[in-house]
Amino acid sequence: MDDSEFLEMTGQDPAQAKILRQSLEHLASGLGGGALKEMAQEVLSGRMGLREAADVSAYTEQALEQSAPLTQKWSEMSDAEREALAAEGERKTAEEQRSADEERHTAQPQRTSTRQARHDGSGWSLY
Template identity: 50%
Template sequence: MTEHQVGPEEFLTPGRDAARARLLHTSLRALAQGGAGPVLQEMAEEVLSGRMGLRECLNAGAYAEALAREATAAHAEWERMPAAEREHHAAEARRLLGTMREDEGPGLR
């Protein structure tokens, strides 16, 4: 029996459309696979199970530290990229969000 997981609709908030909610859900599912380390894996599992909210995670010391560490590393990697590569990645992200918005239809999945 698999554990209950919240769906992308749980991440809809004012200012976050359905496409961004789905993208956040997908990102949490990827973190839950463990690629960013055991602390963020546990955090993602807690959020996806509904035991913790995202805001709670930002106030939990170990989770907040791991998130800050990963965000700092990602920002440093972004800054090291040539401008053309950064623009390529930004354009790809805009394209992905646009595609997700076009696919929204009546539901979130």
Template identity: 65%
Template sequence: MDKIPYSSPRTMDHSELLEMAQQDSAQAKILKQSLEHLASGLAGDTLKEMAQEVLSGRMGLRDAAAVAAYAEEAVEQSAPLAERWAALSEGEREALAAEGRSRLDEERRQLEDGRRAEAENRSGTKARHDGRGWSLY
């Protein structure tokens, strides 16, 4: 399989990430960050290629998961994580779950703060020719 360079004029379709995250923008953002980490080569060349394909918009995440080479590598890479998870005590698992919930809550707060600031910027600035502030009389 020939490798396609990472740079592409296309971009990924974020709606698929939102759909996979059940319309939770914070989870979609974390999923995208995970793809960006994989694209850096964090988990080897195969998953790097897969993540780059998805981030560039050349392939959807579901389509990538259906590629045998990508799926097999993802399973292989996740096996040690599953083993470590199984070896944790119930308390350790709950602590990690709480940490994950905390990260999601923080992402949600940041996204909401960004939306609020954007809305304030839009409402606080007039359009150049909005007609307010002058009169013929």
């Protein structure tokens, strides 16, 4: 499956799309339980869209169940701990953005000359 749906969901942000894919890959390994493993595998294989998966009650119920301890832990954190965690998330996102930019840059063909060849196929000419 390509990342077009992930890009759409993240506002065309390749770094966020990559993080979303990585999260689904972690869930597909069984990290979040059986239902979330199944959901992630369905989405990653392209058999189901992420929005469609969010409408399946078995998936959303397990997601809520799995997030409850995280919600509790977040509420028990101090402001400084929350800020440190947010800074780490921002650092990771910036790192993924740099990585995506590098990948995009190396994927673009490099032109060795600024002058176009007479018949480079980019336009129609009688000569």
